[in-house]
Amino acid sequence: MSISMALFSPPISSPLQNSNLIPKISLSLLSTKRLSLVSLTRASSDNGTSTPASATTVEAPTPKPVSVEEVLAESPSASENGAVGGEEIDMTTTMMTEIKFQDAKWVNGTWDLKQFEKEGKTDWDSVIVAEAKRRKWLEDNPETTSNDEPVLFDTSIIPWWAWMKRYHLPEAELLNGRAAMVGFFMAYFVDSLTGVGLVDQMGNFFCKTLLFVAVAGVLFIRKNEDLDKLKGLIEETTLYDKQWQAAWKEPESSSSSTVSSKK
């Protein structure tokens, strides 16, 4: 009895997915008693039979309907989100094959750049957007890889200036604008308080330090969340080392007493 992970699935219409039977399928694992029983819950549409399968030396028949149903359950819900790039995908009633990413401009596993041309030159922005849509689609509906239709697209064919123009420059503009506004008012404020003009402020060592701190701060901390992220990063970088050095550290008095206690 072999499992055929079928490409073909029974037709499913959208109201059905709401009224589903949810059988519990448990798979018991082989090996020692230390492994615990894991239970698996899946939504099924037409065949509501629950098949408790023990996957010892006998093959488990349950994964076959499970994987098919999972694809089915996911894809109709994904299409209803509407945020899908593959406009040509027919999602209406009968589905004979599972949904794969499809797009007129996606040819042979890569984007056909000729279709992205605008006024004789490739419109890189739309290539970027198209690739983002494809990735979003795949995140919601993971697809099988296949040797017949390999994905060959490489993001490095998009030139560096297209990325700069689209992502780096707007953010840089924003940050520079903010920095300029803050800088102007700080200069005015310090001048009104101390009477030191802008040129003299720049000559002062303390002011130069403050400026340096401000620039570094703006570069690393752009949003409030960045502060926590940086703290987490610093802790993360040193954690592994700490775990390795633990063998060389003094045990605390409580643990040393447990070790030295005579049994």
Add this chain to the structure above:
Amino acid sequence: MASFTLKSFTGLRQSSPDQTSFVSNVPSSLSLPQRRTSLRVTASRASPNLANRKLRVAVIGGGPAGGAAAETLAQGGIETILIERKMDNCKPCGGAIPLCMVGEFNLPLDIIDRRVTKMKMISPSNIAVDIGRTLKEHEYIGMVRREVLDQYLRERAEKSGATVINGLFLKIDLPENWDTPYVLHYTEYDGKTGATGQKKTMEVDAVIGADGANSRVAKSIGAGDYDYAIAFQERIRIPDDKMTYYEDLAEMYVGDDVSPDFYGWVFPKCDHVAVGTGTVTHKGDIKKFQLATRNRAKDKILGGKIIRVEAHPIPEHPRPRRLSKRVALVGDAAGYVTKCSGEGIYFAAKSGRMCAEAIVEGSQNGKKMIDESDLRKYLEKWDKTYLPTYRVLDVLQKVFYRSNPAREAFVEMCGDEYVQKMTFDSYLYKRVAPGSPLEDLKLAVNTIGSVFRANALRREIEKLNV
């Protein structure tokens, strides 16, 4: 007072048995507070010769770590006992060994079922990159069956003079003085008596804990806990025409659907493939991840039949205490699994061998009693040799497994030939080879570029969500 007694103790050179009783009271008072990294106690050099017997060491666990340790101990002239609870144990395992292991441990080539020379890394958006172009003719990753490898190493240990006992380790009685023996409690399984065995005890001078991720030896000495990943694997027998694709190719799938902090894999074994995945942080969703892995490989394993389902914990970092007095942990019990790749077999065998070598040296081929400082030498040597490797892999895991954009960048980077060469060199030969600085610079620039592009695409995706 304590220092005076220390001096008199190290002054002892040849001691006859009647003097040992005088000596034994002293070290227990100074052993705990004094013996730290700053004060190097060289008591072992002057420790008394064992009167008319060899040093007795028990190795608990008969996997690669235990087998290698027992062989080295027996060859060094030490009375070795290897205790293994299941002689035909099929440990759930990826089964990949690097090339250097074949040479270093003199493994016969028929132990290796397959030689993997190509790998495919598949990103979350199914961009597939082929790795292995830079491998030379004689280089490969060996795929073994654990039951075959473990049995071979145990047999070799037995031939070298170790006693192999089929039994289940229960607990150790810790000794009161520094040179009184450990008392091992174990259940011996006689071939005939079936399930329940006989409870037995044994006195040994030192113990090597090689009993795996759920080590009982580690519990007995209070070694502490570690974070661990659950690796879940299904062995699938696929039709022959699909099997030819996996003849010498292994696949790695990365993505949030497959695992949030690890990867899914398809590894070829002797006549079937092993499809699996693992995770540390979302252990409850492991079944979901396994289904996603099978889904991603669906076309290539279509028509397959699951013949076995298995799972096992994988340590993520070493235990806080890897040795205590004359008990040392090696292999998975110590937590010597690398991050990023999850490789453990080679490090288990190597640590078993290193620990055994330290015992052989410290006891001068079984003539003297050993103590904790000899075992600490093994820890020092291990950390010095392999800590850079572990650190690099940890950094790789932290940077490249944290999110889908990072994984996309990772797969893109793996397409670069320089990366492939460096990766395989360090994996196959376990040395962090210095590359050329210019290429390193280019690599750094490319890495930053890939990460930037992938993150930019993610921001685009988030914009689409709105």
